Amino acid sequence: MRIIAKIYTLLFLILISLPLVAQNTVPETGNYVEILPTDSKDDIIRKAANVIPSEKQMAWQRMELTAFLHFGINTFTNREWGEGTEDPGLFNPEELDAGQWVKTCKDAGMKLIILTAKHHDGFCLWQSKYTKHSVKSSPWKNGKGDVVKELADACREQGMKLGIYLSPWDRNSAVYGTEEYNNYFVNQLTELLTNYGDVAEVWFDGANGEGPNGKKQVYDWQRYYKTIRQLQPNAVIAIVGPDVRWVGTESGYGRDTEWSVVPAMVQDEDEVAARSQQEGGTFRPAIDAMAKDLGSRDKLLVAKRLVWYPSEVDVSIRPGWFYHKNQDTKVKSVEKLLDIYYSSVGKNSLLLMNIPPDKRGLIYENDVETLRKWRKVLNETFEDNLAANARIVNEKVLSVEEVKSLTDNDYDTYWKAKEEMPTIEFRMDGTKTFDCLLLQEKVTVGQRVEKFKLEAKLNGKWELITEGTTIGYKRLLRFPEVTADTVRLAIEQSRANPALAEFGLFKSASINDH
Ligand code: FUL
Numbered sequence: 001m002r003i004i005a006k007i008y009t010l011l012f013l014i015l016i017s018l019p020l021v022a023q024n025t026v027p028e029t030g031n032y033v034e035i036l037p038t039d040s041k042d043d044i045i046r047k048a049a050n051v052i053p054s055e056k057q058m059a060w061q062r063m064e065l066t067a068f069l070h071f072g073i074n075t076f077t078n079r080e081w082g083e084g085t086e087d088p089g090l091f092n093p094e095e096l097d098a099g100q101w102v103k104t105c106k107d108a109g110m111k112l113i114i115l116t117a118k119h120h121d122g123f124c125l126w127q128s129k130y131t132k133h134s135v136k137s138s139p140w141k142n143g144k145g146d147v148v149k150e151l152a153d154a155c156r157e158q159g160m161k162l163g164i165y166l167s168p169w170d171r172n173s174a175v176y177g178t179e180e181y182n183n184y185f186v187n188q189l190t191e192l193l194t195n196y197g198d199v200a201e202v203w204f205d206g207a208n209g210e211g212p213n214g215k216k217q218v219y220d221w222q223r224y225y226k227t228i229r230q231l232q233p234n235a236v237i238a239i240v241g242p243d244v245r246w247v248g249t250e251s252g253y254g255r256d257t258e259w260s261v262v263p264a265m266v267q268d269e270d271e272v273a274a275r276s277q278q279e280g281g282t283f284r285p286a287i288d289a290m291a292k293d294l295g296s297r298d299k300l301l302v303a304k305r306l307v308w309y310p311s312e313v314d315v316s317i318r319p320g321w322f323y324h325k326n327q328d329t330k331v332k333s334v335e336k337l338l339d340i341y342y343s344s345v346g347k348n349s350l351l352l353m354n355i356p357p358d359k360r361g362l363i364y365e366n367d368v369e370t371l372r373k374w375r376k377v378l379n380e381t382f383e384d385n386l387a388a389n390a391r392i393v394n395e396k397v398l399s400v401e402e403v404k405s406l407t408d409n410d411y412d413t414y415w416k417a418k419e420e421m422p423t424i425e426f427r428m429d430g431t432k433t434f435d436c437l438l439l440q441e442k443v444t445v446g447q448r449v450e451k452f453k454l455e456a457k458l459n460g461k462w463e464l465i466t467e468g469t470t471i472g473y474k475r476l477l478r479f480p481e482v483t484a485d486t487v488r489l490a491i492e493q494s495r496a497n498p499a500l501a502e503f504g505l506f507k508s509a510s511i512n513d514h
Contacts, residue, residue: 030051030052031051031052031053031054031057031307031308032051032264032285032305032306032307032308033047033050033051033305033306034304034305035047035303035304035305035306041301044300044301044303045297045300045495045496046495046496047306048261048295048300048306048495049446049447049448049495049496050446050496051261051306051307051308051446051447052308052443052444052445052446053260053308053310053443053444054243054308056234056235056236056243057236057243057244057308057310058443058444059200059234060200060201060236060243060244060310060350061310061350061443061473062411062473063110063111063112063161063350064109064111064345064350064351064474065108065109065110065111065345065350065351065353066110066111066112066113066114066163066201066350066351066352066353067105067108067110067112067113067114067352067353067354067355068113068114068116068165068314068316068321068352068353068354068355069101069113069114069115069116069151069354069355069356069357070116070119070316070321070322070323070354070356071093071115071116071125071147071322071323071356071357071361072091072116072118072119072121072123072125072322073086073088073090073091073119073121073123074119074121074322075093075322075323075356075357075358075359076090076091076092076359077090078324078325079322080320080321080322081119081120081121082119082120082121082122082123082171083121083171084120084121084122084133084170084171084172084173084211084212085172085212086121086123088123088132088133088134088135088136088137088138089137089138089139090138091123091135091138091139091140092138092139092140093140093357093359093360093361094140094360094361095360095361095362096140096145096147096150096357096360096361096362097361097362098147098150098151098153098154099154099157099158100362100363101113101151101154101355101357101362101363102151102154102155102157102158102160103158104355104363104367104368104371105160105355106158106159106160107371107372107375108371108372108374108375109375109378110160110353111160111161112160112161112162112163112200112201113151113155113160113161113162113163114162114163114164114165114201114203114352115147115148115151115162115163115164115165116165116167117147117148117164117165117166117192118165118166118167118170118188119165119167120167120169120170120171120207120209121171121172122167122170122171122172122173123172124188125146125147125148126146126147126148126149126191126192126195126196127144127146127149128188128191129187129191130184130187130188130191131172131173131184133172133173135147148164148192148196149195149196152196152197156197161198161200161201162196162197162198162199162200163199163200163201163202163203164192164193164199164201164202164203165203165204165205166185166188166189166192166202166203166204167204167205167207168185168204168205168207168208168217168219168224168240169205169207169208169209169217170185170211170217171209171210171211171212172212173211173212174212174213176211176212176213176215176217177210177211177213177214177215177216177217178215181211181217182217182219182220182223185219185220185224186220186223186224186227189202189224189227189228189231190227190231193227193228193231193232193235194231198232198234199232199235200232200234200235200236201235201236201237201238201244202228202232202235202236202237202238202241203238203239203241204224204237204238204239204240204241205239205240206239206240221240221284225237225241225242225284238312239312240284241284242284242285243309244309244310244311244312244350245262245285245287245289245309245310245311245312246289246311246312246314247289247311247312247313247314247344247349248289248290248291249290249313250314250315250316251315252313252315252339252340252343252344252351253313253340253343253344254311254313254343254344254347254348254349255292255294255311255347256347256468256469256470257293257295257296257469257470258311258347258348258349258470258472259294259295259296259447259470259472260295260308260309260310260311260348260443260447260472260473261295261306261307261308261309261446261447262285262287262294262295262299262306262307262309263287263294263295263299263300263302263303263304263305263306263307264285264286264287264303264304264305264306264307264309265285265286265287265304285305285307285309287309297450310348310349310350310473311348311349311350312349312350312352313340313343313344313349313350313351313352314352314353314354315340315344315351315352315353315354316353316354316356317331317332317337317353317354317355317356317367317370317371318330318331318332318354318356318367320356321354321356322356323356323357323358323359323364325358325359328364328366329366331364331366331367331370332370333370334370334373334374334377334511335511337353337370337371337374338374338377338378338511340353341374341378342476342478345474345476346474346475346476346477347475347476348447348470348471348472348473348474348475355367355371373511376509377508377509377510377511380509381436381506381507381508381509382438382504382506384506384507385407385409385438385504385505385506386428386432386433386434386504386505386506386507387407387426387428387432387487387503387504387505388407389407389428389429390403390407390426390427390428390429391403391426391427391429392424392425392426392427393425393426393427393486394424394425397417397418397422397423397424398415398422398424402415403415403424403426405501406500406501406502406503407502407503407504409502409504410501411440411442411501411502412501413501414442414445414499414500414501415499415500415501416442416445416497416498416499417491417497417498417499417500418497419497420491420494420496420497420498421490421491421492421493421494422490422491422498423488423489423490423491424488424489424503425486425487425488426486426487426488426489426503427485427486428484428485428486428487428505430485431483431484431485432483432484432485432505432507433481433482433483433507434481434482434505434506434507435478435479435480435481435482435506435507435508436476436477436478436479436504436505436506436507436508437454437465437466437475437476437477437479437504437505438474438475438476438502438503438504438505438506439452439471439474439475439489439500439502439503439504440471440473440474440475440500440501440502441471441472441473441498441499441500441501442499442500442501443472443473445499446495446496446499447470447471447472447473448494448495448496448497448498448499449470449471449491449493449494449498450469450470450492450493450494450495451467451468451469451491451492451493451494452467452468452469452471452489452490452491452492453465453466453467453468453489453490453492454466454467454477454487454488454489454490455487455488455490456482456484456486456487457484457485457486457487457488458482458484462488465479465482465487466479471498471500478508481507487505489503
């Protein structure tokens with residue numbers, strides 16, 4: 001009896017102490033973590049290594065390539081920024097074919113299309129109940145057309161995701177600059193997020209100019225975010241938003257060292273509390289998106305909070321965001337677009353490429369042809385991983401099964417190293433010629449690698465082929481052609497034991513054969 005009583009007492013004590021333990025434990029993983037004043041340097045690095053993407057951030061990252069369609073009244077006035085006074089009568093894309101837009105993007109490997117439902121000029125591409133400054137007042141389809149609907153339908157038919165760009169800056173709305181405008185904006189968001197099926201990304205730019213009455217607007221971001229979370233819980237909110245950050249340039253080139261875990265300034269304690277209570281949260285990390293270094297150890301050590309805030313690279317296939325006839329010959333070359341691919345997707349970012357439809361309502365022939373060739377070169381380059389049948393020299397580091405998971409082109413299977421700085425030696429099934437290295441970290445474990453190098457055994461001696469800092473979701477490095485049968489990858493610095501999903505060696509396809 002006495003023993004049973006003792007066991008009960010012990011169980012009781014364990015039970016009542018559980019909440020205390022839970023309260024004192026800092027969550028090991030999640031898409032943000034608070035840094036406590038008592039945290040040591042090692043604690044902070046460990047916390048950084050365990051911040052992981054939310055589910056929607058992960059799904060977003062895995063798309064890799066997405067398209068932007070800048071289309072609207074500017075397409076007809078040959079401008080980049082309209083003033084809000086344009087005559088809706090000018091909007092008449094007589095051959096508009098959203099199916100052609102989607103097919104062009106799909107053939108190019110893009111997984112989502114973001115349409116400028118409203119740009120700064122305030123002209124709406126859908127049948128909004130809240131303004132006449134829209135397709136309703138245009139001759140296109142006798143005022144009955146709806147571009148958002150046509151795109152949403154075409155996306156659904158062809159298995160493409162839909163994204164919405166809704167400019168908060170509105171140079172047409174008479175109520176801009178007053179609280180009423182926030183209602184107007186939320187009403188428009190509600191229309192767009194209710195009437196067109198699933199929306200996977202909402203894209204807000206930060207422009208905050210003056211409205212028609214000379215007033216500036218105080219945007220009610222929290223209300224906008226709340227509306228989106230309620231209506232489309234799976235959508236990421238990008239740029240001026242909590243889920244996706246702007247890489248900092250519009251050139252198509254990301255950073256060599258690109259951390260998805262970055263320190264965010266603590267702006268407002270209420271926001272923090274609100275976020276902790278809500279899955280996914282609605283607070284927008286305050287960062288300097290254009291800074292050269294966002295997430296190095298130096299930055300982490302002075303941080304108050306670390307967040308998973310991955311980078312998106314937006315760039316236009318042409319000089320302008322909108323279509324201009326005189327830019328038909330200025331479509332970026334296949335070579336340039338390849339360079340952009342390696343410098344965005346290949347640098348731990350997602351590429352958002354703008355392809356503006358023309359006045360007919362079609363993507364222009366030059367753009368279609370360039371994208372087709374670009375995709376063909378990419379497909380041919382990455383179809384054959386030359387390391388696919390490699391054996392591992394040191395099986396203590398990596399088993400036969402684990403090495404397969406690294407070269408199976410399946411992001412879901414991965415290898416978690418038993419040490420912080422492993423070196424893996426691969427012996428390939430024969431001599432191979434390659435000029436590109438692919439590495440992918442399994443970021444649902446954490447982004448950890450800070451420094452790595454690839455060497456090849458040439459004439460019996462190890463020679464450096466290429467080296468880098470961060471890997472993240474995907475890292476691609478190009479180098480002059482190498483012919484070898486044995487290579488080794490050394491992780492030279494890491495924040496914790498790294499988890500790698502993919503390792504690949506490829507030979508670039510030639511651009512000229514396409
Ligand atoms: C910017 C806008 O001002 C440009 O017109 C364009 O839409 C770009 C993607 O975002 O902030």
